[in-house]
Amino acid sequence: xxxxxxxxxxxxxxxxxxxxxxxxxxxxxxxxxxxxxxxxxxxxxxxxxxxxxxxxxxxxxxxxxxxxxxxxxxxxxxxxxxxxxxxxxxxxxxxxxxxxxxxxxxxxxxxxxxxxxxxxxxxxxxxxxxxxxxxxxxxxxxxxxxxxxxxxxxxxxxxxxxxxxxxxxxxxxxxxxxxxxxxxxxxxxxxxxxxxxxxxxxxxxxxxxxxxxxxxxxxxxxxxxxxxxxxxxxxxxxxxxxxxxxxxxxxxxxxxxxxxxxxxxxxxxxxxxxxxxxxxxxxxxxx
Amino acid sequence: xxxxxxxxxxxxxxxxxxxxxxxxxxxxxxxxxxxxxxxxxxxxxxxxxxxxxxxxxxxxxxxxxxxxxxxxxxxxxxxxxxxxxxxxxxxxxxxxxxxxxxxxxxxxxxxxxxxxxxxxxxxxxxxxxxxxxxxxxxxxxxxxxxxxxxxxxxxxxxxxxxxxxxxxxxxxxxxxxxxxxxxxxxxxxxxxxxxxxxxxxxxxxxxxxxxxxxxxxxxxxxxxxxxxxxxxxxxxxxxxxxxxxxxxxxxxxxxxxxxxxxxxxxxxxxxxxxxxxxxxxxxxxxxxxxxxxxxxx
Amino acid sequence: xxxxxxxxxxxxxxxxxxxxxxxxxxxxxxxxxxxxxxxxxxxxxxxxxxxxxxxxxxxxxxxxxxxxxxxxxxxxxxxxxxxxxxxxxxxxxxxxxxxxxxxxxxxxxxxxxxxxxxxxxxxxxxxxxxxxxxxxxxxxxxxxxxxxxxxxxxxxxxxxxxxxxxxxxxxxxxxxxxxxxxxxxxxxxxxxxxxxxxxxxxxxxxxxxxxxxxxxxx
Numbered sequence: 001x002x003x004x005x006x007x008x009x010x011x012x013x014x015x016x017x018x019x020x021x022x023x024x025x026x027x028x029x030x031x032x033x034x035x036x037x038x039x040x041x042x043x044x045x046x047x048x049x050x051x052x053x054x055x056x057x058x059x060x061x062x063x064x065x066x067x068x069x070x071x072x073x074x075x076x077x078x079x080x081x082x083x084x085x086x087x088x089x090x091x092x093x094x095x096x097x098x099x100x101x102x103x104x105x106x107x108x109x110x111x112x113x114x115x116x117x118x119x120x121x122x123x124x125x126x127x128x129x130x131x132x133x134x135x136x137x138x139x140x141x142x143x144x145x146x147x148x149x150x151x152x153x154x155x156x157x158x159x160x161x162x163x164x165x166x167x168x169x170x171x172x173x174x175x176x177x178x179x180x181x182x183x184x185x186x187x188x189x190x191x192x193x194x195x196x197x198x199x200x201x202x203x204x205x206x207x208x209x210x211x212x213x214x215x216x217x218x219x220x221x222x223x224x225x226x227x228x229x230x231x232x233x234x235x236x237x238x239x240x241x242x243x244x245x246x247x248x249x250x251x252x253x254x255x256x257x258x259x260x261x262x263x264x265x266x267x268x269x270x271x272x273x274x275x276x277x278x279x280x281x282x283x284x285x286x287x
Numbered sequence: 288x289x290x291x292x293x294x295x296x297x298x299x300x301x302x303x304x305x306x307x308x309x310x311x312x313x314x315x316x317x318x319x320x321x322x323x324x325x326x327x328x329x330x331x332x333x334x335x336x337x338x339x340x341x342x343x344x345x346x347x348x349x350x351x352x353x354x355x356x357x358x359x360x361x362x363x364x365x366x367x368x369x370x371x372x373x374x375x376x377x378x379x380x381x382x383x384x385x386x387x388x389x390x391x392x393x394x395x396x397x398x399x400x401x402x403x404x405x406x407x408x409x410x411x412x413x414x415x416x417x418x419x420x421x422x423x424x425x426x427x428x429x430x431x432x433x434x435x436x437x438x439x440x441x442x443x444x445x446x447x448x449x450x451x452x453x454x455x456x457x458x459x460x461x462x463x464x465x466x467x468x469x470x471x472x473x474x475x476x477x478x479x480x481x482x483x484x485x486x487x488x489x490x491x492x493x494x495x496x497x498x499x500x501x502x503x504x505x506x507x508x509x510x511x512x513x514x515x516x517x518x519x520x521x522x523x524x525x526x527x528x529x530x531x532x533x534x535x536x537x538x539x540x541x542x543x544x545x546x547x548x549x550x551x552x553x554x555x556x557x558x559x560x561x562x563x564x565x566x567x568x569x570x571x572x573x574x575x576x577x578x579x580x581x582x583x584x
Numbered sequence: 585x586x587x588x589x590x591x592x593x594x595x596x597x598x599x600x601x602x603x604x605x606x607x608x609x610x611x612x613x614x615x616x617x618x619x620x621x622x623x624x625x626x627x628x629x630x631x632x633x634x635x636x637x638x639x640x641x642x643x644x645x646x647x648x649x650x651x652x653x654x655x656x657x658x659x660x661x662x663x664x665x666x667x668x669x670x671x672x673x674x675x676x677x678x679x680x681x682x683x684x685x686x687x688x689x690x691x692x693x694x695x696x697x698x699x700x701x702x703x704x705x706x707x708x709x710x711x712x713x714x715x716x717x718x719x720x721x722x723x724x725x726x727x728x729x730x731x732x733x734x735x736x737x738x739x740x741x742x743x744x745x746x747x748x749x750x751x752x753x754x755x756x757x758x759x760x761x762x763x764x765x766x767x768x769x770x771x772x773x774x775x776x777x778x779x780x781x782x783x784x785x786x787x788x789x790x791x792x793x794x795x796x797x798x799x800x801x802x
Contacts, residue, residue, distance in 0.1 A: 024630035038661040055364040111784035113742035124770030126405040208646035227489035235657040250644035421766040463760045
């Protein structure tokens with residue numbers, strides 16, 4: 001890709017690039033070095049600040065917190081995919097009474113910030129007598145928010161499938177629901193896989209909002225541990241470790257997407273979508 | 288293949304992480320000399336839904352704080368809770384028939400207390416929970432079991448903050464949804480844009496240690512705990528300007544359980560258990576206190 | 585309605601802070617994101633690598649954690665004085681750093697849609713890499729970039745609410761004050777939700793119409 005924008009550099013350009021590279025390295029090393037020096041200078045590398053990592057109880061609690069994060073993610077992901085599939089079908093329905101409400105619901109939940117939804121479920125609903133555990137509130141929020149984004153992704157995917165697919169299915173005598181469930185949705189799902197996975201990464205990251213409503217996930221535990229006086233308030237070490245855990249999880253998920261996509265391309269069932277559908281879906285999945 | 292290698296690496300890494308490790312705690316406050324709470328048998332609380340739910344579950348879930356030394360504090364290294372509020376919670380649980388092994392603690396920050404109770408996440412809440420009328424509309428209170436007063440925590444070197452009237456123009460931190468922050472706002476003790484709000488007091492104390500704020504305000508009992516933890520850095524101003532009766536928060540309509548808890552507290556007041564609990568936790572700093580009269584309703 | 589009328593100053597100042605947060609961080613992340621995108625397509629490998637690492641790290645970290653870092657951990661490093669680094673500034677820093685990673689990706693994929701001939705032609709005219717990007721490629725990339733860019737900005741608008749957990753009194757923080765005052769939090773939250781719907785729906789419509797108008801068959 002980058003070769004599109006510039007020719008193979010000539011001797012002058014090579015020297016210039018080398019110079020720039022040196023400048024770049026100096027700048028990057030400078031920034032990293034400065035931050036590292038600030039870390040060192042403010043005692044972030046002191047053994048005391050990292051001591052907590054050796055305690056078995058803390059390791060276990062950290063793992064429990066991680067499991068809670070993953071639990072919310074797993075439940076949220078499955079339900080959001082379901083929600084997305086149902087409402088994508090709803091929005092594409094021939095009946096206006098299905099299409100209208102589906103559209104309103106999807107647009108509404110895409111517009112309302114997840115934080116507000118979580119607050120509403122956890123702090124608002126109990127005042128009218130509906131009880132919600134933090135876990136239920138987190139999962140519900142993740143489902144509605146990401147589900148409605150996924151619904152749009154599915155819809156864009158289905159719309160960009162070649163018409164021949166549904167025409168052929170109807171010609172075989174399949175009914176509308178059959179066409180949707182057996183022909184269109186699976187293909188759209190497969191074609192949109194990269195976008196879907198990147199939305200799932202968003203979902204995984206959004207579980208961190210659970211700490212606002214006392215769900216005992218990774219970030220809440222980080223906050224708890226980071227404030228502990230007996231470990232010298234290891235906020236920075238804890239942030240680093242937790243950030244590493246999140247990044248690793250998200251990258252694993254992305255790697256899974258790549259792997260599936262690669263395997264997908266090899267299979268003959270793959271249908272090439274037209275470009276507009278794809279770009280639209282990519283546009284939708286921006287966090 | 289690569290996926291499998293990755294999985295194996297993760298597994299081995301995880302095992303390695305959990306296999307070696309220290310136990311025990313770097314904090315000295317770990318061991319508590321508080322009296323072991325007696326566990327009652329055959330407890331009956333007629334007409335209490337919360338109690339029925341506890342019985343059915345075989346466990347009691349108590350909402351507490353986990354970052355307030357000497358009141359409600361979780362030692363991260365041992366996972367054990369300690370402090371005055373914890374002992375009171377334990378005492379009540381024992382008298383309801385739930386021993387130490389039947390208690391699950393759940394850390395709930397101030398702003399989520401009413402929701403945690405009305406949602407049924409917790410059976411009752413013991414954590415510097417001031418009894419107030421607006422709160423009584425959502426939950427109910429047994430007690431009070433202690434009376435604190437709002438005070439200020441400042442850096443040891445600070446000399447210009449001497450009480451609530453010297454707060455003008457200073458950055459003051461407290462916790463979202465707490466009574467102290469409401470008082471600061473209502474009485475306009477400092478400018479609105481100088482008020483800093485976080486979810487927990489320990490976050491405010493972190494900010495004080497960083498020098499990003501001038502004072503942390505809340506009940507003296509909480510502040511004394513932080514000052515005792517880090518006496519070289521912090522001090523409590525010592526000019527209380529309110530009365531904060533601490534109650535045990537529980538469901539709004541659960542009068543039966545509330546009465547039962549008040550009975551338990553009264554008994555602990557009378558037979559000296561309360562005093563023993565106090566002396567072994569909050570009283571360690573030398574200050575004296577006696578149990579406040581209960582207000583039953 | 586009562587909740588809104590009785591606490592009007594609270595709602596107004598909350599909404600105003602949200603919009604302020606949004607506008608400042610939108611401009612900031614557009615600038616930073618474009619610079620990052622230029623680095624990511626630069627002929628100098630170090631620039632590419634640095635920008636790639638930045639984007640990968642920030643895109644895979646929860647925004648809440650970024651907030652957490654800048655509100656609590658970053659001041660510990662004593663890089664800037666705590667007086668100038670208010671929670672509002674911390675929130676803006678977190679939002680800009682996080683969103684710019686997404687904007688970088690959007691701009692970069694937009695650059696990819698510009699036909700090769702354009703770049704070749706500008707090189708033939710003797711334009712430098714920077715001139716070519718800013719005068720030829722980026723203006724054309726803009727067309728395919730704007731719709732996803734609007735989505736990213738919508739996400740940014742919604743993400744400002746996370747600041748509520750970090751001592752910034754914006755729309756998301758209205759709830760806690762309402763609850764302290766004993767007002768009906770549920771109705772209050774519905775008003776906040778409505779506020780966002782009113783802001784987001786026009787942006788979505790704009791995005792759709794731009795997408796339709798500017799989608800060119802290439």
